Amino acid sequence: MESFGSDHATMMISNNGLPHQRMDVDQAPEDHTIVDVLNVEPSYPKRREDEVSNMIGATRPGSNHETVIIIQMEREENNPDDGYSWKKYGQKVIKGNPNARSYYKCTFSGCKVKKHVERRSDNMKSLVTSYFGNHVHHAPIQRRKSYLLKNRSSSSMSQDPSNRTSRLGRPPSCSSASQVFSPSLEPHLDMTQIYMTGLSLSLPGNQNDEPKIDRAIPDGT
DNA sequence: CGGATTTGACCGGCGC
């Protein structure tokens, strides 16, 4: 399995109503990484995913500082280990998408960051992860043993409706995106982790600092 | 036994 950067991934970063821009990022891992800047509203982006296909989207609205990051990976293996620990609190089949969307909360005490993970209806291997809010902790919390548990389930989000018949017969279980990586990959800081790190820097008390994600955007272009 | 996941039910917002 490869980490984020070596696979097909483009990212879209939006920031405070910046006009839609697209640019290449040198520091992106490997190659073919594109940063796309556009205006993403602070409110729940119910239609965001459609607009940012094949991209990573992020926004840091000025009003409530809610950050929204949308990441799509071409391959499920890309399911990013963002370094944070998430607790799944719900799953729902969204209209127009046969694949259920999973809802996660950051398990760090006091951290209200949420994450939505879903597969695209038009590309079952495309995994779309949306992050909402800012982490209240800088360093990603230690991954728990959970990732070990998750190793038993190779790919997450294999939410075939047929697989979800029995309530607790956990077939190809859906695991947290942060938990599908093998321990050997732990040290790897994939791009998502970088972004999340950037988010954590934009939390209260650090809001004066531009998140790293912003710094990744060259001026102009 | 503890932690994590699953899933049906409930609630609120939005559109018609």
Place this chain on the structure above:
DNA sequence: GCGCCGGTCAAATCCG
């Protein structure tokens, strides 16, 4: 005003 849809909650169950 009604219906639809998305988001969240909470109880039950499983695995290490």
